[in-house]
Amino acid sequence: MIKVLCIDDEADIRSLLVEELHDAGLETIEACNGREGLDKILTTWPDIVICDVSMPVMTGHEMLAEIQLNHPEFSNTPIIMLTAMTDRENTLAGLQAGADDYLTKPVDLDLLMAKISGCIMRLENNRKMGRGL
Amino acid sequence: MPEHAHDLIATMFKGARHPIFIKGEDYSYLFLSDQACKLTGVPFEELIGRTDYDFLPQSEADSVRAMDKHILETGEERLFEEEITSQDGTVHTLVTHKRRVTVPLGGRLTNLVIVEIDDVTELRNAETVLRASEEHHRSLIELHPQTPWVANARGEVIEIGPEWEQVSGRSVAAARGHGWADSVYPGDLFRVTGSWAEAVATKTRLDMEYRLLNGDGEYRWFRCRAAPRLDASGEVSRWYGLLEDVHDRQTAFEALIASERSLRQHRDDLEKIVETRTAEVKEKNSELARLLEQEREVNALQRRFVAMVSHEFRTPLTIIDAAAQRLARVKETPTQAYLVEKSMQIKGSVARMVELMESILAAGRLQTGVIEINRKSCSLAEIVQSCVKHRQEVCTSHRIHADLSGLPAETHLDPRAMERVFGNLLSNAIKYAPRAPDIYVRGWTDHETVHVSVRDTGIGIDEEDLARLFEPYFRAQSAAGIAGTGIGLNIVREIIGMHGGQISVASEVGQGSTFTVSLPLNNQNPEIREAA
Numbered sequence: 001m002i003k004v005l006c007i008d009d010e011a012d013i014r015s016l017l018v019e020e021l022h023d024a025g026l027e028t029i030e031a032c033n034g035r036e037g038l039d040k041i042l043t044t045w046p047d048i049v050i051c052d053v054s055m056p057v058m059t060g061h062e063m064l065a066e067i068q069l070n071h072p073e074f075s076n077t078p079i080i081m082l083t084a085m086t087d088r089e090n091t092l093a094g095l096q097a098g099a100d101d102y103l104t105k106p107v108d109l110d111l112l113m114a115k116i117s118g119c120i121m122r123l124e125n126n127r128k129m130g131r132g133l
Numbered sequence: 134m135p136e137h138a139h140d141l142i143a144t145m146f147k148g149a150r151h152p153i154f155i156k157g158e159d160y161s162y163l164f165l166s167d168q169a170c171k172l173t174g175v176p177f178e179e180l181i182g183r184t185d186y187d188f189l190p191q192s193e194a195d196s197v198r199a200m201d202k203h204i205l206e207t208g209e210e211r212l213f214e215e216e217i218t219s220q221d222g223t224v225h226t227l228v229t230h231k232r233r234v235t236v237p238l239g240g241r242l243t244n245l246v247i248v249e250i251d252d253v254t255e256l257r258n259a260e261t262v263l264r265a266s267e268e269h270h271r272s273l274i275e276l277h278p279q280t281p282w283v284a285n286a287r288g289e290v291i292e293i294g295p296e297w298e299q300v301s302g303r304s305v306a307a308a309r310g311h312g313w314a315d316s317v318y319p320g321d322l323f324r325v326t327g328s329w330a331e332a333v334a335t336k337t338r339l340d341m342e343y344r345l346l347n348g349d350g351e352y353r354w355f356r357c358r359a360a361p362r363l364d365a366s367g368e369v370s371r372w373y374g375l376l377e378d379v380h381d382r383q384t385a386f387e388a389l390i391a392s393e394r395s396l397r398q399h400r401d402d403l404e405k406i407v408e409t410r411t412a413e414v415k416e417k418n419s420e421l422a423r424l425l426e427q428e429r430e431v432n433a434l435q436r437r438f439v440a441m442v443s444h445e446f447r448t449p450l451t452i453i454d455a456a457a458q459r460l461a462r463v464k465e466t467p468t469q470a471y472l473v474e475k476s477m478q479i480k481g482s483v484a485r486m487v488e489l490m491e492s493i494l495a496a497g498r499l500q501t502g503v504i505e506i507n508r509k510s511c512s513l514a515e516i517v518q519s520c521v522k523h524r525q526e527v528c529t530s531h532r533i534h535a536d537l538s539g540l541p542a543e544t545h546l547d548p549r550a551m552e553r554v555f556g557n558l559l560s561n562a563i564k565y566a567p568r569a570p571d572i573y574v575r576g577w578t579d580h581e582t583v584h585v586s587v588r589d590t591g592i593g594i595d596e597e598d599l600a601r602l603f604e605p606y607f608r609a610q611s612a613a614g615i616a617g618t619g620i621g622l623n624i625v626r627e628i629i630g631m632h633g634g635q636i637s638v639a640s641e642v643g644q645g646s647t648f649t650v651s652l653p654l655n656n657q658n659p660e661i662r663e664a665a
Contacts, residue, residue: 012478012482015478020459020462084445084447087440105447106447106451107451109459
C-alpha cells in the first residue's frame, strides 16, 4: 500500500488532505512541522511527501535542505510542496532545494491527486524494473 | 768765478736730485746741476755764461729777467708752479723756488739767484685723480638720500652730515653724542640702542632699520649702516656710518606684505567656504542616504507585510476551498457529523479572515490617525476573562490558566479595544508556543496602576529583537515559519498608549515570553478621546 506523509501546521488542512487521500485508497501519516516531518520520513519511509512551506520549528525548505545534506538516501522520495507563498522567488528556492513539484494554496484537489497518481505510476514502474533486475 | 769756488759749488750741487740753476748779478748762468741740464735739454758747456735771452723767446726771457731782477734787488723769494712742455713733448708740472743768496766771491760779496725746481707732475696727477674720485663719491652720496656720520670708539656721534637737519628737523649739534636717539621712534628705541651698544662692544658692523621723527612730526623708515675703522693694534679709531631713507621702499614692502596677507586670508576664507560647503553637501548626502535607507527598510517591511497578508488570507481560503471541494465529491448522502465538521472548518476560517481584515483595517486607521478610544465604565477582569473563554473554545491544543482576582471591580476603558489587546496577546501566546500547552494570565493592582500579564513557555524572542518588537510590520527572528503580519503588537501598543498605559515584554529564547500591560487607574475621564 502506498504511504503518503502530510506535513502542515494547520490541522484543518491536514485533515482535509488526509480525507482526500483516504478516499483514493492511500495510507496517510501526519506531521505538523518540518522537524516532525523529517522524523517521520526517517522512521516510516513514506512513498510520497506532501509538505507545507511556512511552518514553525522547521520550514519546508529547511527540511528539504536537511534531506539533501544529511539523508541522501531519501532524496529520490517524491516531495510535493503546498504553499501559500505565491512569489516566484519562493517557488524557485523550493524547486532548487529538491522539491519535485510546487502547488499554491488554495489547492485544486483534482490537480493534487493527478500529480500523486503520476508519482504512484512511476514508483510502480521503478519497482517492476527493480524486480526484473 | 774762481776755480776753487766753482769746484766747491759743482761738488755740492752737481748730483742733486732736483734741477738747480745759479745765476750771477749779470743774470748769466754760473752753474747748472745735472738735472738742470737734463731739464733744459742743453749741455752744461753751452749754458755756462749764457743768459735766458740766448735760448728763450724774447717775451718769456723778459718776464724771467724781471723776476730775477726783483729778487736780486729786494731779496724776496719766489715760489710758483708752472707747466712746461719738455722737448720729448711730455707736459711737466714744475714748482720753482727762486731766492737770492749773497756769497763772498772774488773778494767781494756777490748776489746770486739760486733756482731750485721740483718736478711735481706725478704728485699733481695723483691729486687730480684723488680729487676726481672724491667728487665722484660726493656726488654719489649727494644723489642718494643718505646722511653720513662718524662716531668715536665709545659710539658717541662726533660728526653728522648736514642732511641730518632735513632728516630730523633738528640741528647737527643736537645729534652729537647720543642726541640722535631722541629722534628715534619710541617703539624702536630699545632695539636700536641695544644693537648699537652691541656693535660697539663687539666691534662688528651694524645694519638695521628703524623709524626717525622728521620735522613735520612724521616717522619715516631709515636704514642705518656702520662699520668700524680699526687701528694697527686692532682698536676702533672711528665708526663710519650712513643713514639712508628707505621709507618709500619700506612702506611699499609693507604694503606688499599686507596685500599678500590679505590675499592669503582671502584664499583661506575661500578654502573654509569650500570646506563648509563640502561638509554641508556630505551631511546632506548622508542624510539623504539615511532617509533612503529608512525608506528602503519601510518598503522591505511593507513588502513582507503584503506577502504575509497574502499568506494569511490564503491559509483560511485553502481550508474553505478544500472543504467545499470535499463536499462536492461526496457521492452518497453525507452524515450529519460530516456536514457539521465541514461547516465548522469553513466558519473557523471565515472568522480568521474577518479577524485578519479587522486588524489590517485597524493598522490602517492607526497610520492615518483616525482610531478612537471610547472609554466606558467596565470591568477589565470580565473583558480579559471573556477573551480567555473565546480563545479556549477554538483552541484545544492549549490550556489557559487565568487568575484575575487582583483586578479592581470597575475600570474606565474602551472594552472593544481591550478585547483586541488581550485577544492578540493570547493568540500570540498560543501561536509562539506550539509545543508548550500552558498559558498563564494574571491580573493585579499596584497603587494606582492595574497590570495584566500573559505568559507562555514557548519559543521566546531574541534579546536584540525586543526593542523593535512593537514596530509596525516587524517580525522577530524566532517567529520565522510562523504565520503573522507583524501588525498585531503594534496595534496593542498604540491602544495601550492611548489609555495612558504601557506594555512591556520579558523573554528568553527557548524559555517563553511574558507580556505585561499596565494601565493607570486614575486619568479615567470617560470624556477623553485620543487620537494616535
